Amino acid sequence: MTPKPPDEASRDLLRVRGLHTQFVSDRGLVHAVNDVSFSVRRGEALALVGESGCGKTATMLSVLRLLPPHRSRVRADEVSYKGRDLLGLDDEEMRRVRGPEIGMIFQDPRASLNPVLTIGRQLTESLEVHLRLGHRAARDRAIELLASVGIPRPASRFDDYPHQFSGGMCQRVMIAIALACEPGLLIADEPTTALDATIQAQILDLVSELRATREMAMIWITHDLSVVANLADRVAVMYGGSIVEMAGARRLFDAPAHPYTQGLLASLPALGGEGPGRLTAIPGQPPDMTRLPGGCAFAERCPHAFDRCRRERPPLMPVGKGAPPGERRTRPGAQMALSAEIGARAACWWTG
Amino acid sequence: MTPLLEVIGLKKHFPVRRGMMQRRTGSVRAVDGVSFRLRRGETLGLVGESGCGKTTVARSILRLTEPTSGRIVFDGVDLTAASPAELRALRPRMQMIFQDTHSSLNPRLSVGRSIAEPLLEHTDLGRGQRQDRVAELMSIVGLDSKLAGRLPHEFSGGQRQRVGIARALALKPDLIVCDEPISSLDISIQAQIVNLLADIQEEFGLTYLFISHDLRMVKHLCDRVAVMNEGKIVEMAPAEALFREPGHSYTRALLSSLPRRPGRS
Numbered sequence: 001m002t003p004k005p006p007d008e009a010s011r012d013l014l015r016v017r018g019l020h021t022q023f024v025s026d027r028g029l030v031h032a033v034n035d036v037s038f039s040v041r042r043g044e045a046l047a048l049v050g051e052s053g054c055g056k057t058a059t060m061l062s063v064l065r066l067l068p069p070h071r072s073r074v075r076a077d078e079v080s081y082k083g084r085d086l087l088g089l090d091d092e093e094m095r096r097v098r099g100p101e102i103g104m105i106f107q108d109p110r111a112s113l114n115p116v117l118t119i120g121r122q123l124t125e126s127l128e129v130h131l132r133l134g135h136r137a138a139r140d141r142a143i144e145l146l147a148s149v150g151i152p153r154p155a156s157r158f159d160d161y162p163h164q165f166s167g168g169m170c171q172r173v174m175i176a177i178a179l180a181c182e183p184g185l186l187i188a189d190e191p192t193t194a195l196d197a198t199i200q201a202q203i204l205d206l207v208s209e210l211r212a213t214r215e216m217a218m219i220w221i222t223h224d225l226s227v228v229a230n231l232a233d234r235v236a237v238m239y240g241g242s243i244v245e246m247a248g249a250r251r252l253f254d255a256p257a258h259p260y261t262q263g264l265l266a267s268l269p270a271l272g273g274e275g276p277g278r279l280t281a282i283p284g285q286p287p288d289m290t291r292l293p294g295g296c297a298f299a300e301r302c303p304h305a306f307d308r309c310r311r312e313r314p315p316l317m318p319v320g321k322g323a324p325p326g327e328r329r330t331r332p333g334a335q336m337a338l339s340a341e342i343g344a345r346a347a348c349w350w351t352g
Numbered sequence: 353m354t355p356l357l358e359v360i361g362l363k364k365h366f367p368v369r370r371g372m373m374q375r376r377t378g379s380v381r382a383v384d385g386v387s388f389r390l391r392r393g394e395t396l397g398l399v400g401e402s403g404c405g406k407t408t409v410a411r412s413i414l415r416l417t418e419p420t421s422g423r424i425v426f427d428g429v430d431l432t433a434a435s436p437a438e439l440r441a442l443r444p445r446m447q448m449i450f451q452d453t454h455s456s457l458n459p460r461l462s463v464g465r466s467i468a469e470p471l472l473e474h475t476d477l478g479r480g481q482r483q484d485r486v487a488e489l490m491s492i493v494g495l496d497s498k499l500a501g502r503l504p505h506e507f508s509g510g511q512r513q514r515v516g517i518a519r520a521l522a523l524k525p526d527l528i529v530c531d532e533p534i535s536s537l538d539i540s541i542q543a544q545i546v547n548l549l550a551d552i553q554e555e556f557g558l559t560y561l562f563i564s565h566d567l568r569m570v571k572h573l574c575d576r577v578a579v580m581n582e583g584k585i586v587e588m589a590p591a592e593a594l595f596r597e598p599g600h601s602y603t604r605a606l607l608s609s610l611p612r613r614p615g616r617s
Contacts, residue, residue: 051538196401197565201609223539260540267543269572271595278550279572281543285508301540 012039013185013217014063018077021055021062028290032058034241037316040185045211045218047228047249050238051286056221059238060187064102065094081185100130103178107190109170113162119146119173120158123180130181145176150206168199175203179210189221204231225264229253237261240287240297243316247344257319257346259302296348304350316345354428356526356559357390357413362422364408382408383419384583390527395553395560397574397591399567399606405583406563410529413561414448415439427526444474444523451532453512457504463515464490464500470522489518493548510541514548521552529561534569546573567607571595579603
């Protein structure tokens with residue numbers, strides 16, 4: 001490995017390069033993740049956005065080594081956390097990374113909590129195991145954590161079981177558990193999808209606040225673009241198992257470069273302004289991940305696709321600085337955002 | 353003009369039973385005095401968070417659940433007092449589109465057969481006529497009629513929802529209750545289905561009760577919106593006005609929880 005300049009190496013908390021993940025399914029080999037590379041810096045919030053089956057969850061499960069080994073194949077040029085190679089760790093070492101180093105929150109809090117253990121026990125368990133706190137100290141810390149995620153009367157809820165909590169409260173408990181060991185990185189997979197809108201807003205506020213106070217980095221996996229707009233510093237858009245666009249959050253929404261990102265943003269109804277009309281829908285359907293095309297996975301649905309798109313899969317390339325396609329030429333605000341943001345990349349022959 | 357549907361003081365209470373003897377210890381007021389009117393050709397949005405009673409309202413209208421009290425008047429006929437024969441005659445005119453296309457289509461029936469089922473039940477069309485009608489319905493919803501022999505699992509979520517819509521259209525209904533019809537679909541597919549719903553409404557003069565928690569889609573699709581909270585309608589207004597100036601504090605809370613619109617606003 002070539003030595004990196006020390007400042008750059010220390011800024012990257014998590015580095016993933018050339019990740020490929022495949023699953024065995026009844027329908028054949030699923031090419032879930034295809035050559036995915038990204039990094040997360042200390043304190044940074046990266047959103048991984050895409051629709052179901054695009055490979056965003058598989059990417060994170062690969063990084064955390066939580067995929068069943070006999071049914072999946074993961075290979076990568078690099079998966080490292082604080083410079084440590086995660087793929088080379090044995091199972092025991094990896095367990096000490098998950099939790100204390102990298103915290104996790106999953107979509108369905110009820111499925112992730114043990115129904116026969118009290119909330120308090122599930123919290124103190126990780127505190128005792130990972131932080132080696134004594135019984136009393138763990139209890140006090142746990143109650144503190146429950147209070148910090150906004151559980152009312154935490155001391156009296158300590159001995160309650162998960163079924164005595166609502167979905168939103170369960171997700172708060174999951175966040176408390178994930179934060180218990182003060183991880184440097186929190187990975188959240190669709191953590192608010194199953195929650196009501198008002199609860200979702202509360203959880204997002206809570207996470208933003210915790211991130212600010214703890215300088216915790218975060219990977220937020222979601223299909224909901226509007227959540228991303230409020231939360232993320234940087235956004236990676238996935239389609240067909242690959243990252244098709246990577247840009248600062250502002251830039252991505254002001255001036256999407258990849259035709260897929262453009263299509264998604266255009267298909268959302270606007271809240272203000274015009275009344276009923278037709279939405280600009282993306283035609284066709286997401287690709288069959290067992291039979292991905294040789295070229296760009298989006299080519300079949302893309303209004304701009306030409307020969308090369310069907311022949312050759314485009315890598316992530318820097319987006320042209322001056323005049324990217326579409327509406328952004330006409331919007332002065334977008335131009336300002338453009339110059340403020342460098343390093344936006346898209347996997348597209350048409351944009352590039 | 354008389355409204356197509358009028359719901360008056362609808363209540364649905366579910367008993368809460370406790371203990372070994374399952375004694376009734378109280379009741380959950382899932383729907384607690386809901387009233388509204390639906391004009392012909394109109395789309396009324398029913399929004400609220402899970403557990404607010406919106407699905408119970410829908411199920412009561414279609415008589416999938418027996419209301420505790422209140423009246424439901426469809427085209428001048430009080431459904432709560434109607435005879436079984438009257439109900440059966442009205443049934444084809446009210447249809448429902450469901451959220452979960454996995455559980456709302458019979459996995460063992462070909463999609464063509466699923467679409468044909470209401471025709472078998474409620475019409476005396478011959479086999480050939482039924483097949484023609486199924487092909488016509490499939491083309492209306494944008495499906496290739498050559499796929500009629502396939503099973504639901506061979507279709508994507510968006511295509512299965514198209515099948516559900518075709519089946520709901522089979523008997524030429526006046527009212528379609530759409531219960532979260534897009535919330536289980538991929539984002540890049542949602543706009544396709546919303547456009548389809550708008551197209552068939554225009555073509556067939558349909559009236560929609562559109563139940564959703566997606567406020568953006570509700571604003572896009574609905575003429576008026578009723579906001580439900582804890583079994584009651586707390587606010588009802590034209591969509592434009594409701595989003596511009598929400599009157600009730602709960603509506604304001606719901607709207608303020610909407611993240612800022614990415615991109616154009």
